Amino acid sequence: MNHQTLLTNYLSNLQVELFMVSYNRCDTDWRDLDYTPDYSKFYFICEGEGWLKIGNEEYYPTPNQLILMPEGIKQSYSAINDRPFLKYWCHFSAKVGGINLFQILKFPHICTIDQPELIQGIFSSILTYAKSDEVYGHMMAKSKLTELLSHYIMNLDLNQISFINVPVMEKLSTILAYIDSNIEENISVQDLAQIAYMHPNYFIRFFKQQIGVPPILYITGKKIDKAKELLTCTPNTITAIAEHLGFSDLYYFSRQFKKHTGLTPTEYRKQKTVLTT
Known part of the structure; x- marks a missing residue:
């Protein structure tokens, strides 16, 4: 069985849970060093500059980049000037059979999005549904989160995704x-x-x-x-x-x-x- 078929088997059984979502401008004192979250994060950069460290890799994300910061990995972030990030962001979990997806698969941390307005629209929908009082609101927010993760994968070369064990x-x-x-x-x-x-x-x-x-x-x-x-x-x-x-x-x-x-x-x-x- 090839890499793509096994990958399809995992992703088809994926269960996501949304914890928090927002859209805001970071403060100039936006900073946290060497912490290990028990949730995963997506950042979608709209404007500004900043610094991230995920594991041992350092990044300076730019607008129209979608950043994946998996749970269980040491991270740091900081503003670097008086033009900090304006970004959509969310905290979530992604599991297969109760196991953290990112303990099974290793993904690139950053991808550049060809259709940024599409990602902005998805994030906007997640935000709207997460704030909704409708009984289906959280369910729709999770559905849109799954769509966001799907678009992240669509923008990658599948050879960039590897199995950890x-x-x-x-x-x-x-x-x-x-x-x-x-x-x-x-x-x-x-x-x-x-x-x-x-x-x-x-x-x-x-x-x-x-x-x-x-x-x-x-x-x-x-x-x-x-x-x-x-x-x-x-x-x-x-x-x-x-x-x-x-x-x-x-x-x-x-x-x-x-x-x-x-x-x-x-x-x-x-x-x-x-x-x-």
Whole structure:
């Protein structure tokens, strides 16, 4: 399994939480040295100048740059003249299966945005929804935060994103590749635990921490994805497709299919047929 596929698996299970968001001009005494936050930050610079240190790297961000400052890393910041930053900023967490995303993946700290008005619009929406009294306000603010993180990644070369714990990633890559290659088989937790050289109970915890869902749920989802492909691209009967994917019980297959897609296999095939004719 390649780098991009594994990266997609992580990001598709990402859960974000917004803590604070604002838009303001920093004071000339804006300064804090060598602190380690337990939250991550985004800065989007609109005007002004300043200095940041993230880990061992020093930066002098300029307007239209989006800065990611991950939690758990020592940081410093300071104004450097009488024209301090005017910036949007937010504090947030990003987790996969309860694990801080930035303990799994290493991202560049700064990217230059080609469409700054788009990022300003997203930040403005986060701010509006975060202040809203509507019952959906916080949910929409989190949705916009996810969009902001997506745009950050879109503005990067994927080769700039690396895995921090390479041995774990290699093991996980082997497991996910095995699932993809054997999706028609009855894959058990014991099979996967053996590949990973782990006790099954420990393996289940490991898999859920890394991927965000238990292994059986992940395998079922992959089988349903394959069923959708076969329903769309082949004339095979639903019974034949279910059996091909290791479902001996047609009712169970149909129930799982509807749980994942909202449609029965027959409804899904009809809808796809209508869309392609």
